[in-house]
Amino acid sequence: MSKRVLITGASSGIGLSCLKRFHENGYIVAVTVRKDDDEKRLMQDYPGITIINVDLRDEAALQQKIEHYLRTNNGVDIIVNNAGFACIGAVEELSMAQWRQQMDTNFFAVVNICRLALPYMRQQRQGRIIQISSGIGQSVMPIFSPYATSKHALEAFSESLRYEVKPFGIDVSMIAPGPVRSSFDSNREIPTSANVSASPYQQTIEFAQAKTADVHSRESSPDAVVDKVILAATASRPKLRYSVGILGFAATLYKFIPKTILDRVLVTNDNKSDHNEKMNTTR
């Protein structure tokens, strides 16, 4: 019998590529989007799939719509928690609302979807939960703290959950890509150039932005991510983590780099002196 898969964030990028591949492979596919136009487009392009139109930050709507989907389909076999975005900026310059939006989308929505699906998976005595994490789930960068925090939280949650639900035949895996070609960059929430030039963190922001621009030449295709998703969905013993691309793999080595080296690499001298100057002038 065909397996049922639920994919979040299927309007573009990795989610859309997952939708295509699972659909081609004969799975019974359900996806989430949050814009009416995306719902209409996917309905036309993929007749027969289930489309759940919900903003993942709306906890009540998410709960109601996912519960409805699970009830009417009598459960789900595979979940790909993919939807997400990056909020980037200096900690003191970001509002609490921005932090909440980041955590609501990238972390709490995932927790909510898992807790709703687990009773069904437990009863079925099988299920696969596949989280789209990131290389930054195991590493950090200045100015990336909201995004890194959301993915580190996702990693800790997913690894704990893996050991908790394994006795019930449920597997939890993470896919950790480096940079991937998608709408991710255009959907990032970043400081405006006017804000950057007035910021005491200007050097650090520009340094972090230059580092991210650098890695563009090493972007993987969304299909490379989907290959790993399919592996996690079908392997008889799915691994805890699958990295994608050279930078996804490099992130797994981050924890072995001595902190004294990271202090040198991630904090520039220029930045330190500029920061002190700006802080002194504002005192």
Ligand SMILES: NC(=O)c1ccc[n+]([C@@H]2O[C@H](COP(=O)([O-])OP(=O)(O)OC[C@H]3O[C@@H](n4cnc5c(N)ncnc54)[C@H](OP(=O)(O)O)[C@@H]3O)[C@@H](O)[C@H]2O)c1
């Ligand atoms: N691209 C990369 O370099 C990269 C690297 C590592 C990990 N990742 C992870 O891969 C996942 C997919 O990203 P992508 O690269 O495919 O980027 P993308 O093309 O921007 O896709 C992100 C998807 O998430 C959806 N989404 C964002 N916020 C949402 C919300 N509040 N409610 C509902 N849906 C929401 C977007 O919907 P809308 O179209 O409506 O905004 C879109 O469908 C993310 O979790 C990201 O963190 C990406």
